[in-house]
Amino acid sequence: MKLEDIQLAALLHDIGKFYQRTSSPHSEKYRGLTPSEFGQTGAHGKWSATFVAENGLGEDIEDLVLYHHNPSKSKNPEYARIIRDADHHSASERHKSESKRNVNEYPLISVFSQVSIGEKRETENEYYLPLMELRPSNLDMIKPEKFRRAVMSGWNLEKEYRRLWNLFMEEITEHGKLDINTMYHLLKKYTSLMPSAVYMSVPDISLFDHLKTTAALAGCLYLHRKDAGGGKPYLIVSGDISGIQNFITGVASPEEAQKGMSKRLRGRSLSISLITDAAANRIISEAGLSQTNILFCGGGHFTLALPNTERMKEIIEKVSLEVNRRFIEAFNGELYLALAVRETDPEELRDFGAVLDDLAAENLKNKRSKFRGLLDEFFRSETEPPEGTCAVCALPSAATICSSCRSHEELGARIANADHMIRVYGTLDADFSEAGISYFFENSRTVISRIDELASGNHRMDVLRLNSTDFLEIRDRIQADNVSFGFSLIGNTVPAVSEGSKLRALDFTEIASTARGADKLAALKMDVDNLGRIFAEGLQDRSVSRISTMSSFLDLFFLGYINQVASEFSFIMDPCDSCRGNLVEIKSSLGTIYRGELCEGCRENSIPSIYITYSGGDDVLVFGPYDDIVEFAGRLRNEFREWTCSNPSIDVSAGIFMGGHKFPAGKAAEIAERQLKTSKDLGRGKISLFGETVQWDTDRFKGFNELLEFGLKLEKLHEAGKLSKNFIYSLLKLWDSTFHEDIRDEETWMRCQEIRLSRKDYVPYYVYKLRNISDAELRRELFREGINFIPWIRIPVSWVSLRTRSGEVNE
Ligand SMILES: [Zn+2]
Numbered sequence: 001m002k003l004e005d006i007q008l009a010a011l012l013h014d015i016g017k018f019y020q021r022t023s024s025p026h027s028e029k030y031r032g033l034t035p036s037e038f039g040q041t042g043a044h045g046k047w048s049a050t051f052v053a054e055n056g057l058g059e060d061i062e063d064l065v066l067y068h069h070n071p072s073k074s075k076n077p078e079y080a081r082i083i084r085d086a087d088h089h090s091a092s093e094r095h096k097s098e099s100k101r102n103v104n105e106y107p108l109i110s111v112f113s114q115v116s117i118g119e120k121r122e123t124e125n126e127y128y129l130p131l132m133e134l135r136p137s138n139l140d141m142i143k144p145e146k147f148r149r150a151v152m153s154g155w156n157l158e159k160e161y162r163r164l165w166n167l168f169m170e171e172i173t174e175h176g177k178l179d180i181n182t183m184y185h186l187l188k189k190y191t192s193l194m195p196s197a198v199y200m201s202v203p204d205i206s207l208f209d210h211l212k213t214t215a216a217l218a219g220c221l222y223l224h225r226k227d228a229g230g231g232k233p234y235l236i237v238s239g240d241i242s243g244i245q246n247f248i249t250g251v252a253s254p255e256e257a258q259k260g261m262s263k264r265l266r267g268r269s270l271s272i273s274l275i276t277d278a279a280a281n282r283i284i285s286e287a288g289l290s291q292t293n294i295l296f297c298g299g300g301h302f303t304l305a306l307p308n309t310e311r312m313k314e315i316i317e318k319v320s321l322e323v324n325r326r327f328i329e330a331f332n333g334e335l336y337l338a339l340a341v342r343e344t345d346p347e348e349l350r351d352f353g354a355v356l357d358d359l360a361a362e363n364l365k366n367k368r369s370k371f372r373g374l375l376d377e378f379f380r381s382e383t384e385p386p387e388g389t390c391a392v393c394a395l396p397s398a399a400t401i402c403s404s405c406r407s408h409e410e411l412g413a414r415i416a417n418a419d420h421m422i423r424v425y426g427t428l429d430a431d432f433s434e435a436g437i438s439y440f441f442e443n444s445r446t447v448i449s450r451i452d453e454l455a456s457g458n459h460r461m462d463v464l465r466l467n468s469t470d471f472l473e474i475r476d477r478i479q480a481d482n483v484s485f486g487f488s489l490i491g492n493t494v495p496a497v498s499e500g501s502k503l504r505a506l507d508f509t510e511i512a513s514t515a516r517g518a519d520k521l522a523a524l525k526m527d528v529d530n531l532g533r534i535f536a537e538g539l540q541d542r543s544v545s546r547i548s549t550m551s552s553f554l555d556l557f558f559l560g561y562i563n564q565v566a567s568e569f570s571f572i573m574d575p576c577d578s579c580r581g582n583l584v585e586i587k588s589s590l591g592t593i594y595r596g597e598l599c600e601g602c603r604e605n606s607i608p609s610i611y612i613t614y615s616g617g618d619d620v621l622v623f624g625p626y627d628d629i630v631e632f633a634g635r636l637r638n639e640f641r642e643w644t645c646s647n648p649s650i651d652v653s654a655g656i657f658m659g660g661h662k663f664p665a666g667k668a669a670e671i672a673e674r675q676l677k678t679s680k681d682l683g684r685g686k687i688s689l690f691g692e693t694v695q696w697d698t699d700r701f702k703g704f705n706e707l708l709e710f711g712l713k714l715e716k717l718h719e720a721g722k723l724s725k726n727f728i729y730s731l732l733k734l735w736d737s738t739f740h741e742d743i744r745d746e747e748t749w750m751r752c753q754e755i756r757l758s759r760k761d762y763v764p765y766y767v768y769k770l771r772n773i774s775d776a777e778l779r780r781e782l783f784r785e786g787i788n789f790i791p792w793i794r795i796p797v798s799w800v801s802l803r804t805r806s807g808e809v810n811e
């Protein structure tokens with residue numbers, strides 16, 4: 001049997017669990033079979049086999065899935081054994097009995113609710129995910145919901161399973177036989193939110209992640225046997241690109257290049273994602289493996305499951321040399337691909353968190369000796385370098401802006417208009433090309449002709465629809481075979497205006513001008529705290545499929561849901577008459593724009609104000625008008641908390657920097673990164689902005705969310721003419737004369753917060769200031785409420801000062 005058949009059989013081995021839960025009968029053919037034939041816990045194999053037979057995927061695959069719990073009955077026992085073993089290695093928890101427990105009562109439990117690093121977690125409630133298909137446009141619907149188990153009993157998900165099965169089958173029958181990679185994406189769409197097993201284990205592993213990792217491992221076992229690999233069967237490989245931060249943000253914005261800056265940063269960060277994607281895909285495609293073997297990929301980092309064979313090690317070595325050679329040539333060695341390889345046996349795979357931890361430590365070491373063996377390349381310059389240097393990246397270039405910086409700008413523009421990405425196996429003149437893989441970004445008008453053109457050159461390709469899971473829609477219009485279909489999520493919210501038939505991404509200067517008050521652009525950097533520890537020790541049982549499930553749900557947030565959160569922040573150029581009256585008018589460099597609560601129709605015509613430069617893995621870099629960025633930071637963090645079941649072990653830290661509209665964007669991102677580091681150094685779970693570092697939520701100390709709310713309240717009072725700016729500014733002076741802090745680390749931060757709580761000598765001065773407010777009601781309110789805000793007043797006052805800045809110099 002061929003590798004692809006083994007992997008397809010492994011990918012479908014438990015599809016019968018999905019089928020069986022619809023309460024449809026399995027095929028008559030298997031009626032006479034007894035548990036001694038299909039295996040004690042293997043009844044679902046009859047439904048898996050029914051699915052395979054109904055879809056004409058071949059008798060061999062039908063036989064393998066039927067007997068995956070009892071390989072000795074299979075016609076190909078050695079292959080059935082591979083699938084059984086891969087199945088066990090993927091999910092180390094054994095399900096001992098196909099018990100009476102009604103599987104249709106149990107939706108998927110969020111894996112995040114199971115995480116614990118040190119702190120205690122609440123166990124009274126369980127967090128469930130609704131049973132539905134993945135749709136990037138309404139990921140808000142799959143936020144985990146908190147229920148007590150007692151509420152759940154008597155639930156019946158059969159109807160949902162049936163509805164999903166019908167949709168799944170419709171897509172399959174409409175499109176005929178699908179190759180393994182297309183099937184992989186279809187399963188991702190339909191089985192990501194259903195539990196793999198509910199017996200004897202917490203049902204927090206998705207069926208998709210179990211199927212995916214089983215297929216990955218089965219492919220490895222097959223090749224390990226075929227290529228006569230010795231020792232441990234698996235090779236787990238982690239790739240890590242270093243130098244990313246500097247590569248994305250370490251660029252100048254000279255006057256003449258200022259305009260293309262937003263696209264250039266977007267293009268640079270996108271090119272990092274593509275390099276990562278290319279290296280991972282190149283390795284698995286040379287091995288003949290499928291998408292299932294890419295366990296994670298994103299944000300300059302990938303992890304692959306490969307067979308432990310000599311051939312595989314050669315491929316890895318070759319690709320890493322090739323990529324690093326290019327890095328030296330094209331970027332002067334600013335980027336470096338570190339690759340760590342670990343031979344792994346099934347026993348070690350049971351703690352996959354520990355395997356990943358080892359690989360990360362290994363890569364840290366690798367980065368310290370980067371370009372080992374490649375140093376000669378640095379000195380082997382064949383041609384004289386050109387005289388000048390590029391104004392943006394400062395590398396040698398005859399032109400003012402070098403071709404690589406130009407190409408980043410073009411890439412940024414292409415992606416703003418694209419709804420499909422085509423990944424072609426081969427080096428072509430494309431939008432982007434690296435490690436022998438080429439990428440094209442197309443929109444719905446151009447995608448078909450591009451595929452046809454590529455097909456005529458006989459290239460194998462993957463056509464990935466961006467941010468929509470309805471990726472098979474175009475399949476019927478494609479003649480070529482050798483094409484796989486799928487989808488890809490990407491943080492792709494960009495402020496753009498229509499110009500002719502195209503969307504033009506706004507410049508940072510234009511974006512800054514859409515803010516209320518001051519014309520300031522802000523950069524926000526945010527990332528997940530303790531992510532390494534969460535993966536390495538956060539879960540009790542750290543099987544490959546459970547770790548894979550956690551990674552999938554992080555991806556859904558940072559690649560998918562972030563777009564939905566960002567889309568809440570927008571402005572409109574031409575609102576309807578009924579909206580217009582309620583909106584704030586802003587004179588921007590685009591003309592008059594409006595912001596505020598919009599009706600549905602206006603929402604559709606609105607333009608997002610948040611520019612996602614990068615989002616993936618566990619971190620985010622976005623730009624936007626300063627005020628939207630401040631509010632967005634709070635929103636995104638709160639959404640992330642909900643996404644992760646408000647688990648006390650999981651949170652994010654953030655840093656925001658604001659600069660004038662001409663402030664170099666790369667520099668702004670760098671400072672935001674430093675602010676983020678400050679938040680981490682001062683104890684994590686914090687945000688740094690306006691020269692302050694505060695926790696997100698209020699406990700004994702005031703948190704960011706409440707401080708921002710108070711800032712908005714002061715702003716409203718000022719607008720209503722009830723508070724003067726002088727009064728508001730005097731609060732900051734009060735702070736300055738009361739508190740003298742020297743915060744260096746978590747300990748001093750904590751001590752200063754305590755002092756803020758205990759000192760009360762500002763109270764008489766505050767009362768004295770309040771006497772100027774004539775409204776007695778307001779005076780009492782501001783006394784009662786405001787007095788607790790004074791120790792943290794920097795953030796609210798800074799907010800008001802920026803928002804009310806323009807046009808009101810005198811007061
Ligand atoms: Zn099974």
Ligand SMILES: [Zn+2]
Binds near residue numbers: 014087210214
């Ligand atoms: Zn299984």
